[in-house]
Amino acid sequence: MALKKGMKEFRDRYGNRLNILGAGTTGSGRHLAGIVAGADIVKNxxxxxxxxxxxxxxxxNTIIEIGGQDSKIIILKDGVVYDFAMNTVCAAGTGSFLDRQAGRLNIPIEEFGAYALRSNSPVRIAGRCAVFAESDMIHKQQSGHSLEDIISGLCDALVRNYLNNLAKGKQILEPVVFQGGVAANVGIRNSFEKALGIKLIIPEHYDVMGAYGAALLAMENYKSGGKPTKFYGFDSVDREYYAKSHECNDCSNSCEIVEIISDGEPLARWGDRCGKWSGQKIGKL
Amino acid sequence: MKVTFPHMGNTYICVKALLDDLNVDYIIPPYNNKKALEIGTRHAPELACLPLKINIGNFMEAYEKGADTILMAGGRGPCRFGYYGEMHNEILRDLGLDIEVINLEVPNSGYREFLKRVRRITGTVNIYKISKAILNATRVSVEADNLEKLCCRVRPREIKKGEVDRIFKDFMNGIGRVKGSKQILKHIGDTRRKLLNVRIDEKYEPLRVGIVGEIFTSIDWYANFNLEKKLGEMGVEADRAITTSGFIIEHMIKNVLHIPKDLRYAKAAEPFLRTAIGGHAQETIGNMVLYAENGYDGVIQIYPLTCMPEIVAESIIPAVQKKYNIPVLTLIIDEMTGESGYQTRLEAFVDLLNRRKELSKAEKRWAFSGN
Known part of the structure; x- marks a missing residue:
């Protein structure tokens, strides 16, 4: 588990010299991470x-965020989130798709973007759907286009898809920040700048901005309330965690119940619609 | 004859009342569930929308329990729904199921055909008896919808969390034990009183969010992942524009009797969409405008993937947003049963609404002190 690894690294580097005042979790696994680490703030x-x-x-004014599983656009106005959109039913253009394509073309993902920049005439790739994009790429490969042109075409296609799909009807105003893991990809970056005709700002810690945000929120929470943290400490990584799931068959909903177990004791349960499992008071929570 | 019908949110309650009153034998399909969805996606065309798939699942589950006739509301083509009755018929026949679909709509061939169908189900064409049963079933539908609306109002304000859901669950479990519109109405009344006795925080001012969009996904709590409940748990009061009783009264009864319809939504939608383009697109736009004018904090549009009318409505939304400055979140529902993506969007949307509300309050205070 990535969280365990991260916590371990922290402990190795700082020992227990740190006094943790608050902890926050975010991301699609935020609830699970929050339970394992003992978070004060669990934020989307x-x-x-x-x-x-x-x-x-x-x-x-505008945040473009493309991560491993999803992509988002966030529009701010006068310092408040005004509108946002997140890819709904298709994962085309997210990090995992780029990763897959790099793997298929035998190019390390770190160099993927550089290939795109070397292209003189990008080929057109269908960007609407990851499956279409992949077969289109294979066909262009077979007809002898250079790798550079195909990759550059793919970057253009994904950006086109992002702008037509997620950003549809939204006004992209400067300054525009590009964050998330895919911001490391110079090819995508370049395609965005070309399509939008503006310069993107890439924050120094573009790949951990979500975590940074959660940390800021945890800090805000501490400052406003000052309650002692629920954080279990870095030593909690030594505990064993595992998830058990089963299907509850007490009614026709057949919910998939997930149970997080640590040292033989259940920490939390969720996944039910009726509250029978998640409503139970268990363990130390 | 054993009749069955689609489940769709609380719709089954009023259909049950109708069939009870007319002494028709029926089987209510199990609540919409994963199995129904799985059966539906296996047998329905891949590009069909979720409601068709879940309906197929409902029918096949009911068939297993002995149903032989399906009651469907038609629509004479408001959208694809108009030919769903026929589609169901063909799909089920192809599967070799001995089950027949009866469409409850006035066909182009006129009332004689309609009455013939009614007689097939009820065994009578006694207009007095049928009209009375329809009237009572409509009352059940109105009351069931009001009950859900009450849940939405109480849930964000309840002091002991989960109380409303517990009462509502008892209500649903109890439906199977009562028979006929009279008893059902009493059961609804009892539940209503229980809800009114829930201890609430009277000073709490919840965010108010309107729900618009395609009818099935906005009404059916399985399809929309319990949207109203989720919002309530986040302290948000939800209001849904499209209801079963609204559909029955506006699209079925008023159609048959040629009574003028309630067209406030159409008037509100006029600057953006002057004509009905199928499905509930014009309602979506119109109700969005009405919510904005009534001071709601935000609007959620919900529809099943590939729903054409709502796709058109979605592309009109930016114009509405621009004029009324109201946040809109669009949720598209398909076969996915992972809820966390929806949860994330809802949480972020509620965050957004909260921040906006705080800010506008602060601005107002500032304006006052400035005077």
């Missing part, structure tokens, strides 16, 4: 990203 990644971008770049 949209809000967390907005908070982090605002702290880093003053007067930011």
């Amino acid at each position: 990644e949209i809000t967390a990203h907005a908070v982090a971008a605002q702290k880093t770049i003053e007067n930011v």
